[in-house]
Amino acid sequence: MPQVSVNIRMDRELKKEFESFCSEMGMSMTTAFTIFAKKTVREERIPFEIGFEYPNGQLLKAIENVEKGKNLSRTFYSIKDLMEDLDAGDSI
Template identity: 60%
Template sequence: MEQSTISIRIDSQLKKDFEEFCKNVGMNMTTAISIFATTVVKEQRIPFEISADPFYSEKNMARLRKSMREMEENGGTVHEVIHD
């Protein structure tokens, strides 16, 4: 089977964590990514659930736009956020 190379950019810490995971389960990153790609092609789907961050939902974006409009029209109050 002819081999090809894929070059990707990934966060450095994520790469280290992924390498460590792969090592712990007895494989390298190439094998893990090949397993992922093979499964995607075979099943014709991403083999795990992907969900959107609800912050970016259209309903929330509409609410944020409305709030911004109200603040621009009526002024607003600044609230200090206190972290424990």
């Protein structure tokens, strides 16, 4: 099958670390990306979980509020007030 080139951008330090990892595994970065692409196409999904390792400050504050029963929801006295709040996009 004919080969094509693919260019990607990434942080310089990440590239160095990834290159080192691939070398330790006995493969090139091209081989690693090809493995990823083939597995993704075969499984029709990203072949690993994507998420945050640690909750960010906003999530930690929300968890704290739930545990304390604070700021669980805002009170609106009219549909107009509710819609204005939704349109503003402010978070709790």
